Amino acid sequence: MSPSRTDFLTGVRASVPIVAASAPFALLFGALAVDNGLSVGEAVLMSALLFAGASQMVGLELFSSGIAPWIIVFSVFAVNFRHVLYSAALGRRMGLMPGWRKAVAFFFLTDPQYASAETRADGGKPLSFAWYMGMAVPIYLFWVLGGFLGAVFGRLITDPEAIGLDALLPIYFLGLVLGFRQRSGWLPVVIASGLASIAAYHTVGSPWHVSLGALAGVIVAVLLPPVPDTAGSAPAAREEAS
Numbered sequence: 724m725s726p727s728r729t730d731f732l733t734g735v736r737a738s739v740p741i742v743a744a745s746a747p748f749a750l751l752f753g754a755l756a757v758d759n760g761l762s763v764g765e766a767v768l769m770s771a772l773l774f775a776g777a778s779q780m781v782g783l784e785l786f787s788s789g790i791a792p793w794i795i796v797f798s799v800f801a802v803n804f805r806h807v808l809y810s811a812a813l814g815r816r817m818g819l820m821p822g823w824r825k826a827v828a829f830f831f832l833t834d835p836q837y838a839s840a841e842t843r844a845d846g847g848k849p850l851s852f853a854w855y856m857g858m859a860v861p862i863y864l865f866w867v868l869g870g871f872l873g874a875v876f877g878r879l880i881t882d883p884e885a886i887g888l889d890a891l892l893p894i895y896f897l898g899l900v901l902g903f904r905q906r907s908g909w910l911p912v913v914i915a916s917g918l919a920s921i922a923a924y925h926t927v928g929s930p931w932h933v934s935l936g937a938l939a940g941v942i943v944a945v946l947l948p949p950v951p952d953t954a955g956s957a958p959a960a961r962e963e964a965s
Contacts, residue, residue: 726851726853727851727853728853730851730853730854730857731853731854731856731857732857733854733857734853734854734855734856734857734858734859735857735858735860735861737839737857737858738857738858738859738860738861738862739861741833741835741836741839741858741862742861742862742865744835744894745776745862745865745866745869746865746869748776748869749770749776749865749866749867749868749869749870749872749873750869750870750872750873750877751873751877752766752770752776752779752780752783752869752870752873753766753767753770753869753870753871753872753873753874753875753877754873754874754877755780755783755873755877756769756779756783756870756873756874757874757877759783759784759786760786761783761874763871763874763875766870766871766873766874767867767870767871767874769782769870770866770867770869770870770871771867773799774830774831774833774863774866774867775799775802775803775806775833776866777802777933778799778802778803781798781799781802781929782795782798782799785798798931801931801933801934802933802934804933804934804937805834805933805934805937806829806832808937808941809832809834809837810829810832812837812841813828813832813837813840813841813850816840816841816844816850817850818850820850820851820852820855824852827856828852828855828856828859831855831856831859831860831862831863833859833862835862836855836858836859836862838902838903839858840855841903842902900913907947908943908944908947911943911947912940912943912944912947913940915939915940915942915943916936916937916939916940916943917936918939919935919936919938919939919940920932920933920935920936920939921936923935923936
């Protein structure tokens with residue numbers, strides 16, 4: 724089996740828990756889209772072109788409120804601003820991807836995709852295009868499919884909270900955050916982001932609290948003292964000792 728095919732299948736396997744966690748959210752979006760006046764085709768098109776769960780929810784709410792289009796655009800940007808930071812962080816790790824492939828990869832960039840890519844790179848494995856797309860394509864396809872099924876059959880689920888569907892995605896995102904707990908400065912960054920997000924939610928309001936919380940975490944990470952790279956100096960020290 725070629726390395727590219729192996730990487731692709733590895734990515735597909737990594738996508739399975741993400742598909743399972745996001746499926747209820749995709750169904751919920753489809754149902755809400757139809758309830759807010761979109762047709763089934765429009766709901767599917769929104770999932771296919773925007774491909775951003777939280778932003779799609781915000782867009783639905785604002786569309787139904789009759790708010791000016793520029794406010795909707797800025798609100799969606801506020802929710803998705805973190806993807807600018809994701810792209811900057813991953814861009815330096817995508818040495819094996821030419822320019823056009825990076826553009827494709829960034830379209831499919833999601834929170835779990837970013838977390839898995841960082842974890843893979845931290846483990847010393849190459850961030851290949853085959854692995855990246857092996858993970859991204861199933862997530863994308865099942866997200867669009869879930870939106871379609873939710874738009875067609877979503878009204879059968881009258882109360883998602885009663886069966887706990889609303890808790891699945893937050894629990895999964897909490898798992899993503901905890902996956903980085905071994906990194907230096909993790910705790911102060913998480914605390915700063917959380918407190919800033921809560922404060923922004925009660926003052927500025929949603930959806931700006933998402934970006935403001937992320938910005939607070941970035942500022943704290945920049946202000947923290949740098950950690951010396953002991954991994955690179957260890958071999959040299961051993962050679963001197965011998």
